[in-house]
Amino acid sequence: MNGSGLAEGGEERLKKATFAGGCFWCMEKPFEELPGVVSVRSGYAGGTTGDPTYETYSEGGHLEVIEVLYDPEVVSYEKLLDVFWRQVDPTDPNGQFVDRGPHYATAVFYHDEDQRRSAESSKAELERRGVFNGPIVTPILPAGKFYPAEDYHQDYYRKNPIRYRFYRQGSGRDAFLEKVWGKGSGRFTDAELRKRLTPLQYSVIREERTEPPFDNAYWDNHREGLYVDVLSGEPLFSSRDKFDSGTGWPSFTQPVAPENIVQKEDRKLFTVRTEISSRAADSHLGHVFTDGPPPTGLRYCINSAALRFIPVKDLEKEGYGAFLPLFGK
Known part of the structure; x- marks a missing residue:
């Protein structure tokens, strides 16, 4: 075994998924809790400039994104898409919640044709079901170069749990998601779910x-x-x-x-x-x-x-x- 918990050689089957969902602090935790996700990194993508920083990424047309490294034999890309939609307001073209501006917009960046088809199908299904009050404007775009954000942005919810919780609640994100999706499992951490459920129920x-x-x-x-x-x-x-x-x-x-x-x-x-x-x-x-x-x-x-x-x-x-x-x- 290696540090990621994969058997030797398992890295070869890993895939990447890239999502923009507004503030990347709020996007890491839901994906890191998924079985089959190996790592989640915050960063910048989608712009025209090289080596963006937190101070310059918006000027270069980049968005705040997360890059998810996952094992497709354990968790499907369709599952990742489902988690993504449950974190964002895909009807807002000008930012997310309290964070305004195009650099906080949503997007799905696909890494191959299978991901593109799955993303477009998932988006169309949401529109068909009428989950959100308004048209879904989240674009499906080819993935370009990913630039990792500064170290202090990575796993922010772990390093600064009090500030993170205050920010999430104050941003309006949680209130919006609860209104759309209800009080479901998204309100519980993985540890809380394991306490609430029997091992069979969890599995x-x-x-x-x-x-x-x-x-x-x-x-x-x-x-x-x-x-x-x-x-x-x-x-x-x-x-x-x-x-x-x-x-x-x-x-x-x-x-x-x-x-x-x-x-x-x-x-x-x-x-x-x-x-x-x-x-x-x-x-x-x-x-x-x-x-x-x-x-x-x-x-x-x-x-x-x-x-x-x-x-x-x-x-x-x-x-x-x-x-x-x-x-x-």
């Missing part, structure tokens, strides 16, 4: 693992009620749409709130599948297949570890009274 919703079939909480649950995200509580599926698929995992013909489900392409396991995750918490839930029964012909194959079941009798007191008519109540 499923954060590491995209699959729990054992026929040996999980809800595969044979026949009670009436609602299945919600284990982290955020956002409603996902109803027992009225649950069926026995014979697979050993809870299966549903449709979500109870389609707007809470995010679909994306999954090319792991040498095949193409459709992965689904929850919108607010960004929890990996499972996959959706086209071999289900009527009326939809779909099979949402879900990990019990990503869910919490609320029986009908508890819906009202837990704040889900609006779903009672589904069960004739």
Whole structure:
């Protein structure tokens, strides 16, 4: 093993991703917490001058960016894109939150054609879903030379945690993201998530693992009620749409709130599948297949570890009274 935790020779498979999301102090932490990310560096890119510094980068047309070094066998570029969109206001062409000016604008810098296609697809999906109030103006651009920022900018949130938290809250970033995405897992650090979740829950919703079939909480649950995200509580599926698929995992013909489900392409396991995750918490839930029964012909194959079941009798007191008519109540 080497210092990065990779097996010898593992560096050869690593890839780079470059994102501009306004102040680079706020962009490092969400990516450094992802399994499969080896390093994150703050820097400058996108301009016309060489060797920019913090004092000169804006004059040269550069943006504040982060360069992410990641292992594509552990974390996909699509996952990195999803994390990126959840940190920024992509409808603002003139900066980010309290930081104004073109040097604080957003951008996705692609390093190859696969990244370009994924970025454009991800952007189009956000626009289709209408997540943000306004058109998405974040450009998808070819990556040029990356210039690392000064040492005191690197890992700023670690070196100056009090100033960092004050800046994030005062900048308006957190308030905006909470309004758009809700109080999901983005509000927790990795350490906090590990405390809140069991090891199995963490491995499923954060590491995209699959729990054992026929040996999980809800595969044979026949009670009436609602299945919600284990982290955020956002409603996902109803027992009225649950069926026995014979697979050993809870299966549903449709979500109870389609707007809470995010679909994306999954090319792991040498095949193409459709992965689904929850919108607010960004929890990996499972996959959706086209071999289900009527009326939809779909099979949402879900990990019990990503869910919490609320029986009908508890819906009202837990704040889900609006779903009672589904069960004739």
